[in-house]
Amino acid sequence: MLVAGKVALITGAAGEIGAAIARQLMEGGARVALADKNIEGLREIAGGIGGDATCHECDVSDEQSMKLTVEAAEMAHGRLDIGVLNAGISAPRTPLEEVDVTTYDRIMAVNARGVFLGLKHLFPALKRQGGGSIVVTASTEGLRGNAGLAAYAASKHAAVALSKTAAIEWAQHNIRVNCINPGPVDTAMIRALEQASRQAGTADVRERGVSIIPMKRFATAEEIAKFVRFLTSDDASYSTGATYLLDGGMLAGKMALDKF
Numbered sequence: 001m002l003v004a005g006k007v008a009l010i011t012g013a014a015g016e017i018g019a020a021i022a023r024q025l026m027e028g029g030a031r032v033a034l035a036d037k038n039i040e041g042l043r044e045i046a047g048g049i050g051g052d053a054t055c056h057e058c059d060v061s062d063e064q065s066m067k068l069t070v071e072a073a074e075m076a077h078g079r080l081d082i083g084v085l086n087a088g089i090s091a092p093r094t095p096l097e098e099v100d101v102t103t104y105d106r107i108m109a110v111n112a113r114g115v116f117l118g119l120k121h122l123f124p125a126l127k128r129q130g131g132g133s134i135v136v137t138a139s140t141e142g143l144r145g146n147a148g149l150a151a152y153a154a155s156k157h158a159a160v161a162l163s164k165t166a167a168i169e170w171a172q173h174n175i176r177v178n179c180i181n182p183g184p185v186d187t188a189m190i191r192a193l194e195q196a197s198r199q200a201g202t203a204d205v206r207e208r209g210v211s212i213i214p215m216k217r218f219a220t221a222e223e224i225a226k227f228v229r230f231l232t233s234d235d236a237s238y239s240t241g242a243t244y245l246l247d248g249g250m251l252a253g254k255m256a257l258d259k260f
């Protein structure tokens with residue numbers, strides 16, 4: 001699973017999944033450009049992983065910001081071979097009829113438009129290298145509806161559609177585009193939802209989540225990152241346009257209610 005000599009731009013790299021992806025890619029021999037809205041968080045991550053990681057303050061929902069980030073990363077490292085479009089936001093569970101337009105637009109702007117802009121502006125940089133690999137962090141909610149998560153599910157379905165479309169358009173340029181679809185991962189995002197559900201007195205997020213996961217636990221950020229390292233490496237050379245569930249078996253089917 002070598003990514004040696006390659007340069008990767010990772011968005012949402014101040015978050016736990018993004019930071020784990022940066023560490024995995026660096027361990028595989030890649031150089032990394034870390035992008036996030038949270039520049040302080042990025043600097044901490046970069047300090048922790050060492051090497052010549054560069055930090056880029058970026059709002060993925062803003063076209064100019066995304067474009068400048070890709071250009072700055074390419075300029076800093078001399079090339080770009082890998083893009084990991086991982087920045088994302090969620091919101092506490094809310095019935096669809098109560099979701100306000102501002103929240104809906106905010107989630108779509110980051111999770112859907114952000115992926116569109118990332119793909120659009122990575123394309124010329126990867127094409128210049130004669131090819132590359134892009135991984136989009138979607139979610140199990142990119143493949144199914146989920147009560148209370150209308151905007152998030154809509155945004156992650158859009159992310160899946162965008163990555164499949166890019167894969168078809170860019171296979172001719174040797175650019176592979178795949179989507180990962182994690183179930184719950186033990187990170188700040190899930191912990192924030194847990195806290196919100198506790199405050200609202202609704203069902204416990206972890207208990208409810210684990211009860212429908214055959215493996216009976218959430219993923220770690222490291223498990224997600226190792227898969228991304230594989231997908232971005234040349235070992236995954238025939239994979240493009242695919243969606244990969246990383247969900248402990250959650251979407252494989254309904255679990256038995258009792259022992260049998």
Ligand SMILES: NC(=O)c1ccc[n+]([C@@H]2O[C@H](COP(=O)([O-])OP(=O)(O)OC[C@H]3O[C@@H](n4cnc5c(N)ncnc54)[C@H](O)[C@@H]3O)[C@@H](O)[C@H]2O)c1
Binds near residue numbers: 060086090189
């Ligand atoms: N944690 C989970 O259970 C889970 C499950 C499935 C999918 N995901 C997806 O994985 C990705 C990473 O999630 P995480 O759990 O590491 O969350 P996180 O909240 O720890 O990290 C997300 C990062 O994205 C950054 N970000 C948010 N908006 C941004 C913007 N407009 N521009 C640039 N950066 C921005 C944040 O600053 C943060 O550092 C997200 O796309 C999320 O939807 C997470």
